[in-house]
Amino acid sequence: MPSATFHFPPGFLWGTSTSAYQVEGNNSNTNWSEWEKIPGKIYENQICGSACDWWSGKWKEDLDRMKSTNQNSHRLSIEWSRVQPASDRWDENALDYYRKILMGFRERNITPFITLHHFTEPIWISEIGGWENNQIIGLFNQYVEKVIEALKEYCNYWIPINEPNVLVHQAYLEGNFPPGKSSIQSGFSAMSNLIKAHSLAYETIKRIQPLSRVGTAINYRAFWPKSNSNPMDVWITNYIHNQYNESFMKAITKGSLNFAFKKERFQKSVNSFDFVGVNYYSGDNVKFSLSRYKDFFHERSYPQRSEISENGFIANVPNGFEAAIKWAEKFDKPIVITENGIEDSKDQLRPQFLIEHIHKLWRAVNLNVPIRGYFHWTLVDNFEWERGWSQRFGLWRLNLQDQTRIRTKNTELYAQICKSNSITSEMVHQFVPHIYSRIYPG
Numbered sequence: 001m002p003s004a005t006f007h008f009p010p011g012f013l014w015g016t017s018t019s020a021y022q023v024e025g026n027n028s029n030t031n032w033s034e035w036e037k038i039p040g041k042i043y044e045n046q047i048c049g050s051a052c053d054w055w056s057g058k059w060k061e062d063l064d065r066m067k068s069t070n071q072n073s074h075r076l077s078i079e080w081s082r083v084q085p086a087s088d089r090w091d092e093n094a095l096d097y098y099r100k101i102l103m104g105f106r107e108r109n110i111t112p113f114i115t116l117h118h119f120t121e122p123i124w125i126s127e128i129g130g131w132e133n134n135q136i137i138g139l140f141n142q143y144v145e146k147v148i149e150a151l152k153e154y155c156n157y158w159i160p161i162n163e164p165n166v167l168v169h170q171a172y173l174e175g176n177f178p179p180g181k182s183s184i185q186s187g188f189s190a191m192s193n194l195i196k197a198h199s200l201a202y203e204t205i206k207r208i209q210p211l212s213r214v215g216t217a218i219n220y221r222a223f224w225p226k227s228n229s230n231p232m233d234v235w236i237t238n239y240i241h242n243q244y245n246e247s248f249m250k251a252i253t254k255g256s257l258n259f260a261f262k263k264e265r266f267q268k269s270v271n272s273f274d275f276v277g278v279n280y281y282s283g284d285n286v287k288f289s290l291s292r293y294k295d296f297f298h299e300r301s302y303p304q305r306s307e308i309s310e311n312g313f314i315a316n317v318p319n320g321f322e323a324a325i326k327w328a329e330k331f332d333k334p335i336v337i338t339e340n341g342i343e344d345s346k347d348q349l350r351p352q353f354l355i356e357h358i359h360k361l362w363r364a365v366n367l368n369v370p371i372r373g374y375f376h377w378t379l380v381d382n383f384e385w386e387r388g389w390s391q392r393f394g395l396w397r398l399n400l401q402d403q404t405r406i407r408t409k410n411t412e413l414y415a416q417i418c419k420s421n422s423i424t425s426e427m428v429h430q431f432v433p434h435i436y437s438r439i440y441p442g
Ligand code: BGC
Pocket: 019, 022, 162, 163, 166, 219, 279, 339, 377, 383, 384, 393
């Protein structure tokens, strides 16, 4: 039986990724806390509630969990509504608390990456129209300035906006996230304002902290034509890829946007990022469908024979991860995998998902693709937006009743990967013997 160790370069960043609203708990001043009150918006009308209870202090033990399982980095986010609860009020206590959390990272020698907007915003921002109102560009910038001034001593890596492409699609084109819009005009305005807000934030962060590194976190979805011999399938796949994966990056690379049937130039946005953050979960086959005009004339299905997660939310498609990395490479900047994970409350598919994706990652690193780190989504089960608590993405299970965390075999597997900075044949043999020959072909 062949065996080998797939080593990563020294200093590779291994960690997990979280977001404020999904872990802190008791965030009652945001567009999402309002959205949760509307019947039918969240699975079984569940609420985020105390989430993973970080704001009451559970962050400490979760940071200990990261440390004891050999993670050397973590991506977290700051909740805008805590820092600026009203348009004319800053909460210095909230900033102090974030400082305390960041001290916790420093004490444990864990490098933080901070996202400044991860899907949520203060109620007063939604009252003026959220991302559809261009006033948000300046207002977001004031918040960014405040946070960077307050926290720059503790962090060098910043991501102004998480998944602008998901935000636009879910909140302004499909209506599953607040404010629940589904209009092409709303989608275009939101995308345009997100691009401007990102670039202005980039400028501000670099002015205050010139040596910091500011990047993105784009949700990359892999798309393949359902039939390669059908020109319409090929054409629509390309179109969807450009809309979903490319739009935002093209705007902050070259300054041009071609989205939702409209165009705009952004001279000031050219080259406004230092690293490419990739969030990758899954991929689809895409078929042209004339009747689905509301879905930009396409229909998706999971690639045949791929394993599907328990609620059908994710297909295990490591080839799509390869495609995501290849795509990110063309921007010619360092790459960080800012999210990757699967929902799996029974831990049946996750070990395989982890090994297969990290194996793809290793292949790319080995071909000198400049990937600096990998953040698994996520540490402990958390609140999964419109899907509530029905999906479990954690390396630890969360018991919501008493806030206890339960170690799983994935905790152990990921801890071994982080510790050895590699994948070994022993790990594959121990955790996923059924795919041994796929990882180590004879
Ligand atoms: C988001 C996370 C979310 C994860 C899994 C990503 O698109 O950034 O907030 O929890 O997907 O659903």
